[in-house]
Amino acid sequence: MMKRTYIGERCTVARALEVVGERWTLLIVRDGLLGVTRFEEFHDALGIPRNVLTARLNLLVEHDVLDRVPYQARPVRYEYLLTAKGRGLAPVVRALLEWGDEHYSDDLPEPPTKVVHAGCGGRVLSRTVCENCHRPLASSDITAVRVTGG
Amino acid sequence: MMKRTYIGERCTVARALEVVGERWTLLIVRDGLLGVTRFEEFHDALGIPRNVLTARLNLLVEHDVLDRVPYQARPVRYEYLLTAKGRGLAPVVRALLEWGDEHYSDDLPEPPTKVVHAGCGGRVLSRTVCENCHRPLASSDITAVRVTGG
Numbered sequence: 238m239m240k241r242t243y244i245g246e247r248c249t250v251a252r253a254l255e256v257v258g259e260r261w262t263l264l265i266v267r268d269g270l271l272g273v274t275r276f277e278e279f280h281d282a283l284g285i286p287r288n289v290l291t292a293r294l295n296l297l298v299e300h301d302v303l304d305r306v307p308y309q310a311r312p313v314r315y316e317y318l319l320t321a322k323g324r325g326l327a328p329v330v331r332a333l334l335e336w337g338d339e340h341y342s343d344d345l346p347e348p349p350t351k352v353v354h355a356g357c358g359g360r361v362l363s364r365t366v367c368e369n370c371h372r373p374l375a376s377s378d379i380t381a382v383r384v385t386g387g
Numbered sequence: 388m389m390k391r392t393y394i395g396e397r398c399t400v401a402r403a404l405e406v407v408g409e410r411w412t413l414l415i416v417r418d419g420l421l422g423v424t425r426f427e428e429f430h431d432a433l434g435i436p437r438n439v440l441t442a443r444l445n446l447l448v449e450h451d452v453l454d455r456v457p458y459q460a461r462p463v464r465y466e467y468l469l470t471a472k473g474r475g476l477a478p479v480v481r482a483l484l485e486w487g488d489e490h491y492s493d494d495l496p497e498p499p500t501k502v503v504h505a506g507c508g509g510r511v512l513s514r515t516v517c518e519n520c521h522r523p524l525a526s527s528d529i530t531a532v533r534v535t536g537g
Contacts, residue, residue: 249484249487251414253490263408326486327529330400337399338399341403342402352532353529361516364516379504383500
């Protein structure tokens with residue numbers, strides 16, 4: 238059985254969720270990946286209360302997921318650009334999109350967002366392979382091992 | 388620019404986050420993937436307040452992420468088993484783990500959880516490939532397209 242201290246202190250899923258484990262936060266990241274950068278654009282796109290949006294943007298800047306960059310001098314105005322760390326959340330958003338498409342698109346003629354290869358427009362497929370034996374892996378082939386000596 | 392109605396009503400990322408877009412919820416799913424099934428085990432592992440845990444487990448049962456199954460008759464006691472839909476969240480948790488390992492494990496001798504191929508113990512690698520041209524894709528090769536006619 239996992240111990241509370243283990244989970245709270247060392248699990249990097251839990252640490253990651255301290256930053257992004259809240260609905261609005263990942264939607265802000267999703268919009269950032271779609272090219273949204275300005276406060277008013279996030280506000281219009283998400284319909285999020287302004288004070289909540291301010292708090293979430295500040296949190297994401299503090300955790301180096303977004304960079305706050307001036308785009309206008311007088312009066313000074315800022316936009317929010319994903320950092321490399323923030324762009325690193327793309328696989329999380331993509332995995333959520335795939336799960337959402339599978340389970341929450343029955344009422345839609347087709348899933349509303351396609352993730353494609355920018356070069357040729359082909360659909361992007363997620364694959365898992367074994368580093369050791371190079372086999373393609375299904376979910377049932379995959380297990381998690383806790384490193385207790387670490 | 389995305390419209391609010393678009394985001395709120397049709398985006399399947401947003402719909403998915405209605406179910407799992409909260410810190411505890413994905414940690415419950417993570418623990419389910421690690422084999423945790425009983426209320427007291429989730430409670431001990433997560434250190435989550437009992438009323439919050441009850442609410443989250445009920446939400447996940449309601450949304451068919453968990454099955455509530457009796458394991459004892461007198462008194463009746465239940466355990467919570469991931470459904471196929473729930474197990475489908477494994478790639479989301481794995482993507483979060485990879486991001487967490489990259490950015491939140493500096494103080495650890497090594498990341499505390501390894502995701503491995505059950506068959507040979509090899510590390511599991513996530514790969515994205517193009518369905519059309521079969522190339523392996525980096526993040527910078529991938530873009531999202533909104534299907535407006537859908």
